[in-house]
Every structure is written in structure tokens, then in C-alpha cells.
Amino acid sequence: MATLMRASANPGRPFECLHLFLLAFWIALVSLLGGCGASSDSPAGAPPPPxxxxxxxxxxEVRTWDDYPGRIEAVQSVDVRARVDGYLEKVNFRAGEQVEKGDLLFLIDPRPFKALLSRAQAELEQARARLALARNNLARAELMFKSKAISEEEFDARSKGLAEAVAAEQSAEAAVYSARLNLEFTEVRAPISGRIGRELITAGNLVKGGGADATLLTFIVSTDPVYVYVDVDERSALKYRRLAGTECQAQAEKGVGACMLADMALADESGYPHHGRIEYESPRLNASTGTLTLRAVFSNPDGLLSPGFFAHLRVPGSALxxxxxxxxxxxxxxxxxxxxxxxxxxxxxxxxxxxxxxxxxxxxxxxxxxxxxxxxxxxxxxxxxxxxxxxxxxxxxxxxxxxxxx
The missing domain is CATH 2.40.420.20 (conserved putative lor/sdh protein from methanococcus maripaludis s2 fold)
Known part of the structure; x- marks a missing residue:
């Protein structure tokens, strides 16, 4: 009993146990780390291949393409102007709509021109009556001249009177034709088919016709097909000519426009969804820019392609x-x-x-x-x-x- 009490009273005994516990823990940790290091060299622990x-x-089989910026232009573009003076009576279209050639666009008050036509027609009838009288006078003069009833001078006067009457009739016919034309010009009709702009003059205004200062009424641009113009450098132009000659021997006499493909995209489009062809090249190089103008033509049945739009044009840069x-x-x-x-x-x-x-x-x-x-x-x-x-x-x-x- 006394021995046991002395052992428990020894203060260094717990620290000795703690030391042994830490030593055992350290040996176990080293063994564990050694085992992990050994397993890292094994295939089973390697990271998987990517x-x-x-x-x-x-x-x-492909071909290369060359890309160029360009602008869409109308095949036809017309400024519609008045051809006679008068007051605008009617506007017969809606701005921006599609019109056909011959459609009535504007009506200028036709009444003054109807009156002028009636006057010209009356003057024509007078001229024709004088012509008939001159013919009768000359016929009687011929008989009288044969019988020596009138002098040669009188006969010549009646002969020249007939010529004058013929000329007067022709002049009156021309006046009637001019008056009829002016009456027709009071109906301003579409000279081409296409999309029309807004009316620049409204009904009730006085318009001036004829000459360079004629009143501009509106404008029309054709929409199908459309052109795209681009400028290419001299080397590219030569390349395209040779390429066209290689691929289009059967149509070589038609030049580069006969067989050169062309694709086009608008500013908001990816890829080149519109397909056309090069149909014109300028016959002369622009010396100031060193470029040659090419023109491609594209169909536009839905009217998506508008003149003035920016476009990306690509043309073949090589054969297949x-x-x-x-x-x-x-x-x-x-x-x-x-x-x-x-x-x-x-x-x-x-x-x-x-x-x-x-x-x-x-x-x-x-x-x-x-x-x-x-x-x-x-x-x-x-x-x-x-x-x-x-x-x-x-x-x-x-x-x-x-x-x-x-």
C-alpha cells in the first residue's frame, strides 16, 4: 500500500505517458505519408488523360473568295418632275409603295390645256378650209391660164397660195399635237416600275414644268434586280480576268461578267445568303485610286435589298x-x-x-x-x-x- 502511494505521487509519470503517446502518433503519421508517396508512383493513382x-x-473541292465592301444601287432611278405649268390637283399614290410603269401619280389641273387644245383644233379646221379653197382656186386658174384668161403672174400667185395653205395646215396640225401633248402631261405617270418616294409637293401648289428648273415632284427607284458596286485593285482585276478566261472559255467573248460568281451579305447578316454574278467591269482603271469598278447583279423579289444599303460582296479568288x-x-x-x-x-x-x-x-x-x-x-x-x-x-x-x- 505504501509503495503504491509513492508511485502515484510521482509527478513525472503522466508526462512520460504523454511522450510515449506522441512518439507513437508521429511514427504512424510518417508511415501513412510514406504509403501515400509510394502510391503516387503507381498507375492507379495517376490523373486521367485529358x-x-x-x-x-x-x-x-473548294475555292477561295475575296471580300469587298460595297453599296447597293438601283438599276433604274428617276426623278419625277412636272412637264407643264399649273396647279397640282391630285396626288394619286401613297409614299413608299410599289408602283408600276404607267400608273397615275399626280394630276395637274387640265382645264387650261383642254381649252388650248380646242383652240388649236379650231385653227386646224380653218387651215384645212383655206387649203381646200386654195386647191379649188388653183384648179380654176389652171383652166383659165390655158385659155389665156389670166396672166402668168396671177397663176403663180394662186399656185403659191396653195403651197402656203398646205404649210398653214401642217402648222395647225403641229399646234394640235403640241396642245394634246401638254394635256397628256397634266397626268404625271410613273416612267418605270419600282418603289416610289414621298410626295415633295402637295395638292394645291403651283408647279413649274419643262427645263432644268422644273418642279421635282417625287422619285422612283427600281427594286428588282439591284446592282452592287465595288472597287478592286489592279492585281485582283487581272486575277479575275484570267480566272474568268479559264473557267468560261465558251463565253469568253462576253468578258468577266459572263461567268464570275458573286455572293453578298447585308450589314446584319452572317454568311453570304444572296447569290448573283459579276456582269460589268469598268473599261478604264481609275488612275487616282488605282482601282477598277466591278458591278454585280442580284435578284431582289422580296424587296429586302434597298439602294444605298451597305453590303459585303465576295467574288471567287481561285478556281476549284x-x-x-x-x-x-x-x-x-x-x-x-x-x-x-x-x-x-x-x-x-x-x-x-x-x-x-x-x-x-x-x-x-x-x-x-x-x-x-x-x-x-x-x-x-x-x-x-x-x-x-x-x-x-x-x-x-x-x-x-x-x-x-x-
Whole structure:
């Protein structure tokens, strides 16, 4: 009993137990860390290979295109002006509507012109009566001259009187024709079919007709088809001429406009949904700008294309050729070098330097460095390094569309 009491009274005993406990805990922790380090070298603990999408390059017939900014213009544009003086009596259209050639647009008060026509017609009847009298007088003069009843001077006077009467009739007929024209001009009709602007003069106003200072009433622009004008540099113009000669031998006599394709997009459109053709090139280079004007024509049945709109025009920059294509996003850059990631048969990727060509419908032409049949990483290239194993998901690239011949 005394011995036990002495042992429990020893103050160093609890600290010795705590020391042993900490030592055992430290040994267990070291063993655990050693086990984790050993397992990090094992394949079972390695991070999984990155998941990427791979595809074989397209091998497709395409052409390159050149893009130019341009403006849409109307094939026909007319300023409608008054041709006779008078008060405007009626406006016979709504601003902005489609009108057809010959439609009545404005009516100028026709009453003064009807009166002038009636007067001219009366004067014509007088001239015709005088002409008939002159013919009768000359016929009687011929008989009398044969019988020596009148002098030669009198006969000549009656002969010249007939000529004067004929001229007077012709003058009266011209006056009637002019009066009838002026009466017709009181009805201002559409000279072309197209979309009409607003009325610049309202009913009740006095308008002036004829000459350079004639009153402008409105304007009309044709809407279908429409033109798009662009300016190209001299080298491009020569390229297009040679290309047209190569592809259109059968129509070479018609020039570049006979066979050159053209696509167009408006300011808010993606892609080039409108299809037309180049049908005119300026016969002379603009020496001050070094450019040549090309004109493309496009159908516009729904009236979407309005004169004055900004447009993107593209024209073929090459003939059709077989090309190796990849999505542009699959091409990476290292300083000045362009490369792609190619997956080998062992499931590992390698960097492949490539030479790039033109961009066609979101696809990049690979001029050198690839051949059909190889598997190339098209998504997930940011995760890769040379020799890395990957987990590939094979996919098929959709065919390029508008880069092909239409």
C-alpha cells in the first residue's frame, strides 16, 4: 500500500505517458505519408488523360473568295418632275409603295390645256378650209391660164397660195399635237416600275414644268434586280480576268461578267445568303485610286435589298481545287509557327507544324503538314503537351458548304 502511494505521487509519470503517446502518433503519421508517396508512383493513382475531340481532316473541292465592301444601287432611278405649268390637283399614290410603269401619280389641273387644245383644233379646221379653197382656186386658174384668161403672174400667185395653205395646215396640225401633248402631261405617270418616294409637293401648289428648273415632284427607284458596286485593285482585276478566261472559255467573248460568281451579305447578316454574278467591269482603271469598278447583279423579289444599303460582296479568288481542311480553332500558334496536335496510333499526341492557306467557310486550308486520314485534335488543344496520352472522342467534320461551286 505504501509503495503504491509513492508511485502515484510521482509527478513525472503522466508526462512520460504523454511522450510515449506522441512518439507513437508521429511514427504512424510518417508511415501513412510514406504509403501515400509510394502510391503516387503507381498507375492507379495517376490523373486521367485529358478528354479531347479528334477528327480526320476534310479532303474536299473548294475555292477561295475575296471580300469587298460595297453599296447597293438601283438599276433604274428617276426623278419625277412636272412637264407643264399649273396647279397640282391630285396626288394619286401613297409614299413608299410599289408602283408600276404607267400608273397615275399626280394630276395637274387640265382645264387650261383642254381649252388650248380646242383652240388649236379650231385653227386646224380653218387651215384645212383655206387649203381646200386654195386647191379649188388653183384648179380654176389652171383652166383659165390655158385659155389665156389670166396672166402668168396671177397663176403663180394662186399656185403659191396653195403651197402656203398646205404649210398653214401642217402648222395647225403641229399646234394640235403640241396642245394634246401638254394635256397628256397634266397626268404625271410613273416612267418605270419600282418603289416610289414621298410626295415633295402637295395638292394645291403651283408647279413649274419643262427645263432644268422644273418642279421635282417625287422619285422612283427600281427594286428588282439591284446592282452592287465595288472597287478592286489592279492585281485582283487581272486575277479575275484570267480566272474568268479559264473557267468560261465558251463565253469568253462576253468578258468577266459572263461567268464570275458573286455572293453578298447585308450589314446584319452572317454568311453570304444572296447569290448573283459579276456582269460589268469598268473599261478604264481609275488612275487616282488605282482601282477598277466591278458591278454585280442580284435578284431582289422580296424587296429586302434597298439602294444605298451597305453590303459585303465576295467574288471567287481561285478556281476549284482539292484541299485539306481543318476547323480554324484546331490550329494553335507558338510565336510565329502554326501547328496542330496529331494523335498517333499509341494514343499520344505530337505537335505538327503546318503551312496554312485561305479560310473557307470557317475551315482553314492546310497547304502543308497534313494528309487525309490522320486524326487531329479539334477540341481541347489547351490541355495538351507533346507526348501526352489523351482520351479521344472521335467525331466527323461537316462538309464545307459555300466554298464549293454553286
Amino acid at each position: 478528354l479531347v475531340k479528334v477528327a480526320q481532316p476534310l479532303y474536299q 481545287f482539292q484541299a485539306v481542311l481543318l476547323p480554324d480553332r484546331a490550329v494553335a500558334t507558338d510565336l510565329a509557327q502554326k501547328f496542330v496536335w496529331v494523335m498517333g496510333t499509341d494514343g499520344k499526341v505530337e505537335r505538327r507544324k503546318v503551312t496554312l492557306g485561305a479560310l473557307v467557310d470557317g475551315y482553314r486550308v492546310i497547304a502543308e503538314g497534313l494528309k487525309p486520314g490522320e486524326w487531329v485534335v479539334v477540341e481541347g488543344i489547351q490541355k495538351l503537351k507533346p507526348g501526352a496520352a489523351v482520351k479521344p472522342e472521335k467525331t466527323t467534320l461537316p462538309q464545307a458548304g459555300s466554298g464549293q461551286a454553286k
